[in-house]
Amino acid sequence: MEIVMDNVPRQHVLGLTLSGVDGRPILDHRAYGRLAASLQAAADDDDVRVVLLRGLSGCFCLGGDLSEFVDDAKHLPLIGAVTDLFRALATFPKPIIGCVDGDAVGVGCTVLFHCDLVFAARQSTFRVPFVDFGLVPDAATSILAPEKLGYAEAFRFFCMGEQLDGEAAHALGLVSDLFDDNPDEAAWNAARQLARKPVQALAMTRSLLKGDTAQLCQRIDREISLFHKALQDETTIRRLRRISRMAA
Numbered sequence: 110m111e112i113v114m115d116n117v118p119r120q121h122v123l124g125l126t127l128s129g130v131d132g133r134p135i136l137d138h139r140a141y142g143r144l145a146a147s148l149q150a151a152a153d154d155d156d157v158r159v160v161l162l163r164g165l166s167g168c169f170c171l172g173g174d175l176s177e178f179v180d181d182a183k184h185l186p187l188i189g190a191v192t193d194l195f196r197a198l199a200t201f202p203k204p205i206i207g208c209v210d211g212d213a214v215g216v217g218c219t220v221l222f223h224c225d226l227v228f229a230a231r232q233s234t235f236r237v238p239f240v241d242f243g244l245v246p247d248a249a250t251s252i253l254a255p256e257k258l259g260y261a262e263a264f265r266f267f268c269m270g271e272q273l274d275g276e277a278a279h280a281l282g283l284v285s286d287l288f289d290d291n292p293d294e295a296a297w298n299a300a301r302q303l304a305r306k307p308v309q310a311l312a313m314t315r316s317l318l319k320g321d322t323a324q325l326c327q328r329i330d331r332e333i334s335l336f337h338k339a340l341q342d343e344t345t346i347r348r349l350r351r352i353s354r355m356a357a
Contacts (some may be wrong), residue, residue, distance in 0.1 A: 113229040120306035121158040122297065123151050125133045126172050127217075131313060134164050136216060137174040141190035143341040150198040158195055158304040158311075160201070161296055163208040163225065168215025169233070184337065191216075192333050195248045196286065198223040198299070202312060204303050208296035209233045219248040221283065222257060225315065226299060228292035235273040242352065243345035249325040257282050345348040 124146055127134050136144075142337040164170050173191075177183040198205070198220060207224035213235045221227050221235075239246050246254070246267055254263035256282050265271055278284040288295060302309065339345050 120155060120301050121149075122161055122300040123154075123157045123159070124161045124163065124297075127162075127164050127308065133215070134168050134170045135172065135174050136170065137177055138187040138190040138203070140188070141194045145190065145197045146195035148194075149203055152197070152202055153193065153201075158308060159204045159205050159206065159300040161208060161300045163293065164210065164211050164217070166215075166291060166293075168211035169209040169213040170215075171212060171218075172215025172217050172345065175349055175356065178340055178349050179353060181341070183222070184340055188333060188337050192329065195329045195333075199249055199329060200322050202316070204219060204300075204311070204315060206296050206300050206303075208292055210291045210293070212236075215239065216247060217248045220248065222248060222253040222332055223248050226285045226296075226344045227283065228286045228296040228299070229275050229288055230292055231275040231279065231289050233275045233278070233284075235278045235283060236270070238270050240268055243342065243348050244339050245332055247329075247332050247336060249332065252325060252328050275346045 125144065127140065127144070129137065148160070151160055163288040173187075177187050185350050201223070204226075205224045207221045207229075209221070209227060209229040211230070211233055213221060213233065215237060218237050220304075234290065237246065237250075244252075250267075258266060262281055266273065273281070273283065275284065275287050279287045286292065286295065286299075
């Protein structure tokens with residue numbers, strides 16, 4: 110897995126694309142680390158005013174690499190990289206637009222809760238199977254999901270593990286704009302429009318709307334601790350190994 114990004118921001122918009130070298134958009138610790146580093150660099154780069162987060166055409170992200178979940182030798186680098194990414198998202202000072210064409214699963218879905226706008230193709234699907242895997246939510250979605258979806262719908266989404274189609278995700282507010290085709294062009298246009306806004310006024314308004322991010326960072330640490338603890342449970346590991354074999 111590698112993160113492919115534009116070398117130079119186009120009209121102050123930086124595109125970050127999650128792309129698997131084997132054709133599957135699945136994130137390992139290296140991908141988490143690269144994306145975290147890209148966001149941290151973009152936060153400090155005055156030439157970057159908006160980030161556009163997108164996946165491959167036909168599939169946004171299928172989640173984390175389960176082979177790392179069942180290998181305890183990889184847990185520490187995985188936990189470190191995941192924590193860096195989620196904290197970078199939670200504290201990112203500039204607008205992030207998500208552009209989803211296809212499936213958004215697990216972390217591929219939870220990162221969208223940190224986007225200010227999410228543009229999605231109508232055929233896209235959204236699913237967070239953490240409980241079915243014996244795990245807990247990540248990316249501070251235990252706070253963000255009830256705020257965005259309402260408690261009952263967040264409970265249904267995470268605990269029942271139900272899949273949302275594009276229409277349902279749009280109705281609940283996870284998706285802000287829905288398109289019949291690939292939303293890439295519309296997402297880029299919106300990003301460029303935001304990039305032309307007065308920089309300080311946009312940043313301050315966004316900060317006021319989002320509120321204090323310290324609580325999100327504290328919840329990220331708590332979720333990661335519980336996630337790591339779950340990865341040390343033999344029953345969970347057996348379940349993950351079985352799921353990993355089925356997915357292979």
